[in-house]
Amino acid sequence: MPFSADAWARNEAAYETIRTMPFNAELADGRLSRERFVHYIVQDAHYLIGFGRALALAAAKARDPDRIVHFARAAESAIVVERSLHGSFFEEWGIDAKAFAAIPVQPSAHHYVSYLTATAFAEPYEVVLAALLPCFWIYAEVGRDIHQRAGADNPYRAWIDTYAGEEFHAAVARMIAATDEAAAQASPALLARMHEAYTAATRLEYLFWDGAWRLERWPV
Ligand SMILES: Cc1ncc(C[n+]2csc(CCO)c2C)c(N)n1
Numbered sequence: 703m704p705f706s707a708d709a710w711a712r713n714e715a716a717y718e719t720i721r722t723m724p725f726n727a728e729l730a731d732g733r734l735s736r737e738r739f740v741h742y743i744v745q746d747a748h749y750l751i752g753f754g755r756a757l758a759l760a761a762a763k764a765r766d767p768d769r770i771v772h773f774a775r776a777a778e779s780a781i782v783v784e785r786s787l788h789g790s791f792f793e794e795w796g797i798d799a800k801a802f803a804a805i806p807v808q809p810s811a812h813h814y815v816s817y818l819t820a821t822a823f824a825e826p827y828e829v830v831l832a833a834l835l836p837c838f839w840i841y842a843e844v845g846r847d848i849h850q851r852a853g854a855d856n857p858y859r860a861w862i863d864t865y866a867g868e869e870f871h872a873a874v875a876r877m878i879a880a881t882d883e884a885a886a887q888a889s890p891a892l893l894a895r896m897h898e899a900y901t902a903a904t905r906l907e908y909l910f911w912d913g914a915w916r917l918e919r920w921p922v
Pocket residue numbers: 746749750753776779780781783784837838839841873907910
């Protein structure tokens with residue numbers, strides 16, 4: 703079985719919890735409060751910088767020159783493409799660069815970014831890819847699921863359309879293929895570390911949405 707199919711099956715219950723969590727249920731039916739969505743987008747804008755850095759490190763660790771190009775481009779699009787999605791919401795809400803910079807990275811986003819960048823610096827290529835994969839794959843599945851249920855007048859349409867779109871799904875397929883390619887050469891011990899990383903990142907995806915739902919702040 704390819705690594706990706708195995709990892710998806712092992713983490714299916716966590717995915718189902720994410721798909722049906724209150725944040726995503728309300729995002730789909732359009733009732734999600736502006737306050738919660740703003741919290742989410744601001745934290746996500748912080749997250750993407752760390753995610754882009756982790757992708758750039760995956761590029762640096764790849765042996766195949768085509769994969770260097772693949773991850774270098776993915777790093778660019780994580781920052782440039784997603785920033786334009788966030789930028790359009792920020793403009794709508796009047797959040798400028800200074801206001802954004804003044805909002806701290808909250809605990810769950812901080813944890814996720816720290817985990818990804820520590821993994822990208824310290825772990826081998828295969829484990830880095832396994833840690834990056836849930837970010838792509840869970841968003842593609844959640845995006846399509848919400849897209850099927852959301853009305854045309856949903857206020858968060860730009861977000862939904864981005865993650866349900868063909869372009870994003872092609873990027874997810876490339877990420878799955880790269881991870882399976884790396885896993886095909888991995889020893890059993892390395893495969894076990896890949897699974898650990900995939901599960902850790904899946905759990906952090908849950909925490910990130912849950913943090914936005916709870917309007918999470920540092921207690922001290
Ligand atoms: C917490 C969180 N997790 C995943 C994504 C989705 N995502 C962010 S960057 C990237 C790579 C391609 O641009 C993908 C798939 C997100 N936005 N926020």
